[in-house]
Amino acid sequence: MAKAIRISRNGGPEVMEYVDVEVPEPLPGEVRIRQEACGLNFIDVYHRNGSYQQPLPGGLGLEASGTVMSVGAGVPHLQVGDRVAYAGGPIGAYASERTMPAAMVVKLPDGIGFETAAAMMLQGLTVQYLFRRTFLLRGGETILFHAAAGGVGLIACQWARALGVTMIGTVSSDEKAELALASGCAHVINTRRENFVERVRQITGGRGVPVVYDGVGKDTFTGSLDCLARLGTMVSFGNASGVVPPFALSELSSRGSLFITRPTMFDYTARREDLDAMAAELFYMVGSGQVKPDIRQRYPLAEVARSHQDLEARRTTGSTILLP
Template sequence: MTRRVIQLDAFGGADVLQLREEPIAPPAEGEVQLRQVAMGFNYIDIYQRSGKYPLPLPTGLGHEAAGVVESVGHGVTDFQVGDRVIYMNAGVGAYADRRNVDATKLARIPDGIDEIMAVAVFFKAMTAEYLLHRTYPVKAGDIVLVHAAAGGVGQILSRWAKGLGACVIGTAGSDEKCRIAREAGCDHAINYSQEGWVERVIAASEGRKAHVVYDSVGRHTFLGSLDCARKFGTVVVFGAASGPAPSIDPELLNKKGCLFLTRPSVFPHNADAAAFRANADAVFQALRKGWIKPSVSARFPLDKVADAHAMAERRQNAGSIVILP
């Protein structure tokens, strides 16, 4: 049996992504073989493709996919042929139409949720899940600032935080994206590409400032994020879409109000099977409650994955990008 897979031999632009056909072995002990129905695109894929987050070469790309179990290796008891499953922490290599995956990295997709909708939100929703429940446990009445609120993670963060009872202030890079942010549940939406956005955020909070700031933009928003957080507030940097956040003297956190600053990651929060599956259950429950609403900007076949990367780098997607076999 063979599979089609995206690989790269060098870092660079989207043109380094190569579609290849290669043999696939039967699943080893503890593995299952998946026929992948849909693959997720995430901005970390661009960081790894470009070499910002370098990987050993040659390498595959992609972290999440949903599919159907086609065969199981020796010792696998949690899954059987025909099960619909999803993963996001099995190592790079998800851009493929078939893949052997460690069974401990899989979670079942509940009935009533299709693979495309699941993969459209899963990695992003798993990110939102730990940000909202462990990095800073959001509670009713909190003021939450979400940068890039019209993006894939931003929309989920905004709607889920609203479901938890928070007042959500979102920022986005255009007036059109501010409209999308409001549709995603933001009480206020502010264009951070315009002068005075910090003052408008503070005004939207009625001068109280944010309990927590979720910043995935980085360089363009980071220093402003510190000004938007209240005394003893938390600033969470979990991405760098505009470039790395500038280095600061820790004393600045004291001057801004004894702020807490953290740079967390989704993977340590899902390092073991029990935690991963519990967090996945929380995501699917939020999906059923309507706190997460899948938003797919575009779908690309595997042989057009370079176009998916180009769309994201031009910031033309307001929601998720899904890759199909």
């Protein structure tokens, strides 16, 4: 028997149950993994509270690392004993063991440990597609990135620095500001004390930025539009503060013919060749030392409720992992 987190209804952290589960042997195209670490991400909260619907009863979690225990037929790229990681569906990564579609699983380079892998896969692949595909950064741009001291944000700080991009980041405390600056953010705005729209305009000499990366959602959406230069792009990739309400398309034209997109990683990794290319770039950035995932919280899997409480209360910084 393995241990896993299951929910039978949507709600607060209290709906998560730590239970015994039987893990089936892999069918063709699947692998069974003994998991060493699981990633904690805000999308897990959306699945738990019902903001993003999933069939119930079900599991939680999209990211983990571990060792392949058995391999189903038709899996040429993995074998028993391989060190692996994944980020993406199906939901259910909060577990000590699980069976996964092999198409979602990548082999880890020798220099990347299990905890680092669990802390970086979903967040690192998110930064990869945001910076390299959704809006291609070539170097020299000035960008705005919200929640710069979170798990995704701190990776973004480092990646932007490596690309030669000037990143303006928003944070909610002085402690988080110090973290973002130390990680490569060029300008940090503490939104508890400063108006981020006014500060972005000051920093850019009134021009605004060509792109805003906004994972906060409702609370920052309109202000993010106001930070964009003419023909700028709004990348709304999350809604930590709530879902962005409907808005008129005239809001884009009145601000200078803006573009907007609402991407998800699952579309960017739907093809195996894309996942391989994205993972290869992430592994290079981490292996070369240009990006160092910062694990600042570790929780036993049995204490997952506490981890969700801390995440939603903004008591976490950097990356968080759960240990089965």
